[in-house]
Amino acid sequence: MKTIPLSMVVNGQTCNTEVSSRMLLSDCLRHDLGLPGTHVGCEHGVCGSCTVVVDGRAARSCLMFAVQADGAQIKTIEGLSDGSALHPIQEAFWEEHGLQCGFCTPGMLMMAYELLSNNPDPSDDEIREAISGNLCRCTGYTYIVNAVRSAGAKMRALNTMAAA
Amino acid sequence: MSSHLDSIVLPKSRQREAPGQDLKWIGKSVKRLEDRRLLLGKGNYIDDISVPNMMHAATVRSPHAHAKIISIDTSKARALPGVIGVYVGTDVATVVDPCPSFASPPVTQRAMAIDKVRHVGEVVCAIVAKDRYIAEDAADLVEVEYEILPANVDIEASMAATGDAVIHPADRASNCALDESFQFGPVDEDFARADHIVKRRLRWGRSSAQAIETSGCISQVDPVTGGYKIHCNTNFSNFIPFVIAGSLKIATTQLSMVPVTTGGSFGSKVFTHKIIVLTSALARLSGRPVKYIEDRLEHFTNSDSHGSDRLYEAELALAKDGKMLSMRFKMYDDYGAYLQFGVGTNGNAMAQVTGPYKINSFGMRLMAVLTNKCQQGPYRGFGSEVTNWVMERMTDAAAKELKMDPVALRLMNMIQPNEFPYVIATGNLYDSGNYQEVLRQAQSLIGYDAWKKKAADLRAQGRCVGVGVATCQERSVYGPTEWWSLNNRATPGFTLTSTPEGMSLRVDPTGKIFATLNAVFIGNSPETIVTQILAEQFTVPMSDIIVGYADTHSGFNGVGPQGSRFTTMIAGACVSASIKIKTKLKLLGGHLLEAHPNDLEFRNGAVGIKGADKQVSIADIAIQANFFRLNFPDTPEFDSGLETTAVYDHPISTLPHPERKHLGVFYPMMGHVCHIAVVEVDAQTGKVAILDYAAVHDNGTIVNPITLGGQVLGGTANGIGSTLSEEFIFDDNGQFVNPNFAEFAMPMAHDMPHNLKMGHVETPSPYTEYGVKGGGEGGRLGAPSALSSAIDDALQQYGVSVQTIPIRPSKLRELIRAAQP
Numbered sequence: 015m016k017t018i019p020l021s022m023v024v025n026g027q028t029c030n031t032e033v034s035s036r037m038l039l040s041d042c043l044r045h046d047l048g049l050p051g052t053h054v055g056c057e058h059g060v061c062g063s064c065t066v067v068v069d070g071r072a073a074r075s076c077l078m079f080a081v082q083a084d085g086a087q088i089k090t091i092e093g094l095s096d097g098s099a100l101h102p103i104q105e106a107f108w109e110e111h112g113l114q115c116g117f118c119t120p121g122m123l124m125m126a127y128e129l130l131s132n133n134p135d136p137s138d139d140e141i142r143e144a145i146s147g148n149l150c151r152c153t154g155y156t157y158i159v160n161a162v163r164s165a166g167a168k169m170r171a172l173n174t175m176a177a178a
Numbered sequence: 179m180s181s182h183l184d185s186i187v188l189p190k191s192r193q194r195e196a197p198g199q200d201l202k203w204i205g206k207s208v209k210r211l212e213d214r215r216l217l218l219g220k221g222n223y224i225d226d227i228s229v230p231n232m233m234h235a236a237t238v239r240s241p242h243a244h245a246k247i248i249s250i251d252t253s254k255a256r257a258l259p260g261v262i263g264v265y266v267g268t269d270v271a272t273v274v275d276p277c278p279s280f281a282s283p284p285v286t287q288r289a290m291a292i293d294k295v296r297h298v299g300e301v302v303c304a305i306v307a308k309d310r311y312i313a314e315d316a317a318d319l320v321e322v323e324y325e326i327l328p329a330n331v332d333i334e335a336s337m338a339a340t341g342d343a344v345i346h347p348a349d350r351a352s353n354c355a356l357d358e359s360f361q362f363g364p365v366d367e368d369f370a371r372a373d374h375i376v377k378r379r380l381r382w383g384r385s386s387a388q389a390i391e392t393s394g395c396i397s398q399v400d401p402v403t404g405g406y407k408i409h410c411n412t413n414f415s416n417f418i419p420f421v422i423a424g425s426l427k428i429a430t431t432q433l434s435m436v437p438v439t440t441g442g443s444f445g446s447k448v449f450t451h452k453i454i455v456l457t458s459a460l461a462r463l464s465g466r467p468v469k470y471i472e473d474r475l476e477h478f479t480n481s482d483s484h485g486s487d488r489l490y491e492a493e494l495a496l497a498k499d500g501k502m503l504s505m506r507f508k509m510y511d512d513y514g515a516y517l518q519f520g521v522g523t524n525g526n527a528m529a530q531v532t533g534p535y536k537i538n539s540f541g542m543r544l545m546a547v548l549t550n551k552c553q554q555g556p557y558r559g560f561g562s563e564v565t566n567w568v569m570e571r572m573t574d575a576a577a578k579e580l581k582m583d584p585v586a587l588r589l590m591n592m593i594q595p596n597e598f599p600y601v602i603a604t605g606n607l608y609d610s611g612n613y614q615e616v617l618r619q620a621q622s623l624i625g626y627d628a629w630k631k632k633a634a635d636l637r638a639q640g641r642c643v644g645v646g647v648a649t650c651q652e653r654s655v656y657g658p659t660e661w662w663s664l665n666n667r668a669t670p671g672f673t674l675t676s677t678p679e680g681m682s683l684r685v686d687p688t689g690k691i692f693a694t695l696n697a698v699f700i701g702n703s704p705e706t707i708v709t710q711i712l713a714e715q716f717t718v719p720m721s722d723i724i725v726g727y728a729d730t731h732s733g734f735n736g737v738g739p740q741g742s743r744f745t746t747m748i749a750g751a752c753v754s755a756s757i758k759i760k761t762k763l764k765l766l767g768g769h770l771l772e773a774h775p776n777d778l779e780f781r782n783g784a785v786g787i788k789g790a791d792k793q794v795s796i797a798d799i800a801i802q803a804n805f806f807r808l809n810f811p812d813t814p815e816f817d818s819g820l821e822t823t824a825v826y827d828h829p830i831s832t833l834p835h836p837e838r839k840h841l842g843v844f845y846p847m848m849g850h851v852c853h854i855a856v857v858e859v860d861a862q863t864g865k866v867a868i869l870d871y872a873a874v875h876d877n878g879t880i881v882n883p884i885t886l887g888g889q890v891l892g893g894t895a896n897g898i899g900s901t902l903s904e905e906f907i908f909d910d911n912g913q914f915v916n917p918n919f920a921e922f923a924m925p926m927a928h929d930m931p932h933n934l935k936m937g938h939v940e941t942p943s944p945y946t947e948y949g950v951k952g953g954g955e956g957g958r959l960g961a962p963s964a965l966s967s968a969i970d971d972a973l974q975q976y977g978v979s980v981q982t983i984p985i986r987p988s989k990l991r992e993l994i995r996a997a998q999p
Contacts, residue, residue: 044225049219050226051218051219053391055919056390056919057474061390061919090219092219111207111884111885111887113213113216114442114702115391115440115442116221116439116441117391117441138932142932145927146927148927149926151444151892151895152701152892153888154892154930155891155895155925156930
């Protein structure tokens with residue numbers, strides 16, 4: 015099958031590859047680029063596990079063709095941590111027990127990342143609204159809401175420190 | 179006074195670690211050791227794994243519920259570039275046998291259908307190709323011709339099916355797989371002396387776990403043994419590998435199953451039998467390693483995760499003062515087209531079918547019905563979630579008919595704290611409990627009296643607000659007699675009586691501790707729990723311990739996480755293994771310290787002389803134990819190494835009565851949950867809003883409060899879904915109408931109570947290490963009853979009562995409309 019050249023910046027790294035026109039972004043990330051942290055739960059855009067951040071906005075990578083991301087900046091769960099320290103969102107999910115099996119977690123983390131990037135101090139209702147398109151079967155969401163709230167506080171404290 | 183339970187002799191407790199000790203790690207909300215890799219996106223789930231030269235499979239599935247396969251034309255699919263092979267059921271049958279069935283007599287089930295399909299989604303053909311896109315293209319090119327047969331969809335109608343509607347005509351003449359009746363105690367006498375008999379027809383509809391990860395497998399033929407190396411997100415790799423090997427027509431020595439991280443199970447990935455057998459057959463037939471990952475549609479229509487689907491005609495006998503005397507029911511269970519786990523889900527329910535109440539006798543007629551749906555599999559509760567709901571519905575119905583307060587009726591009938599251990603009519607043991615305290619705490623947390631008054635006030639203003647209370651059992655730590663005790667006694671099947679849990683433990687020369695489990699991670703916290711317990715045992719920091727998972731070559735006796743057993747059972751294995759290693763550490767340490775082992779104790783990672791400062795660290799003993807043999811006497815007990823295995827048996831279980839006068843003790847670590855829900859029903863739409871919610875659980879001694887909390891909340895979410903929204907809908911032709919996440923409505927973040935009040939009571943078990951009981955299912959075991967009760971209360975002005983769940987808004991609206999004048 016004919017392939018199309020594709021160039022995107024994924025987690026700060028430029029990735030040049032060739033994909034078929036119908037290759038999903040989720041499959042491209044997972045299987046072509048070796049980034050399996052983005053999970054595929056339903057492949058019909060409902061569960062949200064495959065959520066990544068494309069040019070600053072959360073998107074379902076199972077509903078995007080890879081070629082649609084040509085030239086885009088993409089952030090996945092693998093890009094949250096700087097390689098040693100966990101991102102405050104990851105820290106907060108850990109401390110607040112915001113995950114059990116971990117399968118929906120990539121999507122939850124990326125939704126939280128988008129939310130807190132735009133709204134550093136969300137209310138619980140705003141947190142629920144932000145993750146309302148992401149299914150979790152383990153936690154009943156309560157500890158996820160706690161984790162996002164805590165992550166917001168951590169990020170605000172870091173920003174305050176950085177500003178001081 | 180003699181009773182049918184007289185033959186039960188309770189074994190003595192084998193508990194070694196008493197509850198109530200001053201503990202450093204157990205009982206603390208330590209952060210999970212499983213989480214870091216998951217948070218970094220490095221979970222190593224089945225679809226993250228590749229093996230060299232791996233090909234990909236896609237399947238062709240039946241669009242019909244019941245049909246003869248007339249022909250399958252695979253020529254176009256075979257011609258597609260990139261396709262390695264296209265295989266039909268007769269091909270698959272040349273290399274593998276039918277899937278394992280725990281039913282007796284078995285219902286033959288193949289990984290790929292031959293001649294006939296028995297439910298929508300059953301696999302009729304599979305393609306192996308160089309990538310999944312091509313495999314799916316090829317699947318679309320396969321042409322199958324069917325002759326449609328009558329579909330069995332309704333439970334009662336399927337019982338009467340004849341002719342072409344019989345699903346397995348070669349095996350059995352009807353669609354009734356089992357019809358057995360039981361009387362545990364003097365049921366007829368108790369009903370005869372009753373002043374009041376409550377009767378209800380109750381229907382629990384089919385739903386499923388739907389973990390966010392589907393099931394999947396990678397299988398490759400092992401060139402050395404001629405068998406298979408298999409990666410699969412099954413929970414059963416170290417429990418019954420010989421059964422899997424049997425279906426694969428190989429010896430267990432030719433089978434190597436590698437554990438992988440599992441993205442949620444809730445029962446649905448306990449076995450994944452079809453996927454293992456199918457993928458291995460494709461690997462054998464194609465000569466290539468094959469990966470097969472179900473898509474969501476396949477997981478809905480053809481996985482192991484369809485839950486209980488039951489119709490009850492139930493009767494509760496009471497004295498006029500409200501004392502419960504007996505319960506009995508006639509029950510149909512729609513098991514789908516096959517009977518994978520026999521009637522184990524009904525055996526399970528016998529553990530606590532009479533709830534937390536003193537009920538003298540219990541009777542049942544159980545009919546296991548085959549229909550043209552996917553076979554049932556386990557789902558969080560394994561059948562007991564249904565009987566909990568039936569018991570609580572009957573209790574509410576009794577309160578209404580006797581004009582008693584439902585809480586007062588419950589309190590009047592509850593087993594008292596001083597009456598444990600308590601044997602119920604079916605023979606199962608309730609080890610310990612304090613149901614009254616659980617109820618009291620739940621009422622206090624939610625402000626029960628205030629809510630009752632407020633709800634009445636709001637109802638007076640025309641709003642439909644109600645309060646519902648459920649007091650339910652949460653059995654934990656199953657014994658396997660539940661799988662066969664209800665079978666016909668002439669064909670009891672494989673009457674196993676052990677479900678042990680084993681582990682390996684070693685101390686390396688630097689004093690670090692390595693534990694290897696024979697179970698898998700499914701979202702629970704095995705590494706965390708085991709590390710907490712071992713840190714306690716060896717008085718070391720948790721960072722000195724690492725936990726791994728064994729494959730089938732090194733593993734043994736690993737039943738794994740199911741039936742709320744793992745924490746309790748692995749705690750037992752940890753204690754057994756620790757005793758062995760600690761005994762040797764004391765022996766060696768005693769030699770080094772010139773002290774008798776009996777005068778030694780473990781403290782701060784060292785072996786020290788009681789009452790004296792002199793001590794030697796575990797690391798110092800370990801280096802000597804591994805590298806300095808000549809420092810010790812020349813007798814075998816000082817031989818090198820600090821390693822052991824341990825297998826922990828079920829702490830207390832007994833056999834069923836030979837004539838089934840009772841079922842024996844098989845599920846005795848009895849937790850208790852009280853859920854109180856406050857709901858408002860929108861009478862115009864039937865939509866239920868949860869205004870407030872309290873969940874108090876007693877799971878004995880708590881090892882890790884925050885992870886137990888996670889289980890309670892997650893289970894409650896499942897229970898809310900099972901009650902209010904999640905329903906598998908089949909039309910009259912057996913077509914599965916809503917097999918996708920958009921239409922099968924699982925709770926989202928908005929649907930959970932926003933301020934759920936959770937509490938715990940800790941009544942330790944007298945039989946388990948530290949007094950731990952299981953707690954993995956309680957949320958789903960309590961929520962349906964509390965919500966049903968609250969809806970009844972809210973709609974009392976209409977006289978509407980929930981007799982069927984799930985009760986989606988459209989159905990509730992129908993009931994309200996029918997009740998309106």
